[in-house]
Amino acid sequence: MLADWLGTGFNTIAASWGGGSGPATVELVTLDWLRELLGMPEGTEGVMTSGGSLANLTALAAARASAGPGVCYLSDQTHSSIPRALRTLGFPPEHVRVLPSDERLRLPLDALAAAVDADAATGKRPGFVVATAGTTNSGAVDPLPEIADLCRAKGLWFHVDGAYGASAALCDAGRRLLAGIERADSLVLDPHKWLFQPYDLGCVLVSRSGALEQAFRMTPDYLADVTGAVGEVDLRDRGLELTRRARGLKLWLTFRIYGLARMRAAIEHGIAAAEYAQRLVAADERWQVVTPAQLGIVTFGLRGCDYAEHRARADALADEGFAALTSTQLHGRPVLRLCTINPRTSPEDIAATLERLGVRVSRLGEAG
Numbered sequence: 001m002l003a004d005w006l007g008t009g010f011n012t013i014a015a016s017w018g019g020g021s022g023p024a025t026v027e028l029v030t031l032d033w034l035r036e037l038l039g040m041p042e043g044t045e046g047v048m049t050s051g052g053s054l055a056n057l058t059a060l061a062a063a064r065a066s067a068g069p070g071v072c073y074l075s076d077q078t079h080s081s082i083p084r085a086l087r088t089l090g091f092p093p094e095h096v097r098v099l100p101s102d103e104r105l106r107l108p109l110d111a112l113a114a115a116v117d118a119d120a121a122t123g124k125r126p127g128f129v130v131a132t133a134g135t136t137n138s139g140a141v142d143p144l145p146e147i148a149d150l151c152r153a154k155g156l157w158f159h160v161d162g163a164y165g166a167s168a169a170l171c172d173a174g175r176r177l178l179a180g181i182e183r184a185d186s187l188v189l190d191p192h193k194w195l196f197q198p199y200d201l202g203c204v205l206v207s208r209s210g211a212l213e214q215a216f217r218m219t220p221d222y223l224a225d226v227t228g229a230v231g232e233v234d235l236r237d238r239g240l241e242l243t244r245r246a247r248g249l250k251l252w253l254t255f256r257i258y259g260l261a262r263m264r265a266a267i268e269h270g271i272a273a274a275e276y277a278q279r280l281v282a283a284d285e286r287w288q289v290v291t292p293a294q295l296g297i298v299t300f301g302l303r304g305c306d307y308a309e310h311r312a313r314a315d316a317l318a319d320e321g322f323a324a325l326t327s328t329q330l331h332g333r334p335v336l337r338l339c340t341i342n343p344r345t346s347p348e349d350i351a352a353t354l355e356r357l358g359v360r361v362s363r364l365g366e367a368g
Helices: 002-009 017-037 052-067 081-088 109-121 144-154 166-170 172-177 211-216 221-226 248-282 307-320 347-357
Strands: 045-049 071-075 096-099 126-132 157-162 186-189 202-206 287-294 297-302 326-330 333-339
Touching: 002 248, 017 045, 017 202, 017 221, 017 248, 045 052, 045 211, 052 081, 052 126, 052 157, 052 186, 052 202, 052 211, 071 081, 071 109, 081 096, 096 109, 109 126, 109 144, 126 144, 144 157, 157 166, 166 172, 166 186, 166 248, 172 248, 202 211, 248 287, 248 297, 248 333, 248 347, 287 333, 297 307, 307 326, 307 333, 307 347, 333 347
Parallel strands: 071 096, 071 126, 126 157, 157 186
Antiparallel strands: 045 202, 186 202, 287 297, 297 333, 326 333
């Protein structure tokens, strides 16, 4: 919060090197910290955005500018901002292939490979695959290493939407679940989720050097005086925003003040809290765990009840002011979705929330 206040109070921008080399340096340093922590190769370039929606659009625009037009493959669990971004970028409907997710709500590798081959056989050019590292609905992670292998073999751009889950790779438990994320051609993450930042803050990382500038660089005469020399970065040339606030300050200061160890511990706490909630729900036979705890999300449902009943229970809990969780549907099954990434959420909070929803909580065991 302090960094946001300082940036706003001093009207700090990070658009061009000449107009704000200090804030630009802070953003570039922080992006490189993230690049290293996520295991992406040296030379990866990035930019900070308002959030995952603009970050995904930015990455996909860079992908198309670099690789040319082609068919984009995604699953029915892909975040809705992705199809919107593709429409905005002018992808024709026949170049957006949405594949049904498998029983684990992941992008199925066999169906993806078959779709790529089928399109190539009919004269279409397969171009891009969007994998998800932590779906919004359930926290599911697509088979990233296998998709990366397929993309390399077929010459496809491998984009990973990790807006929700990618930051969990900073801790050991998350890193195991997210193996393969480091092989992305482009990766999106939202530090205003797992890294506990104030809104707004999204990040794009692109491992293909120069791809962002190829898509977004502009050189009008009126910016000549604030155009960087060789080795200087004009961040306006890495995204759609010319007027850019200094978003990097808050994440840089968070790393500097709290340190990586405390941030990792906070992420691990969120992962363990969802696992604890899963154990409590599973102990009541009237309820069903629909998707197990994944990256701080667990979904569950009351047996024999419809969507309206689940929604009513979520609404009643929110109206009471005690806690907020959401209702959704997974392959047509109505569920309640509990997300536990707030590091201040305690085991007692989780137990009391479940009790208010109607779960019989035995309080056996503790959060891990």
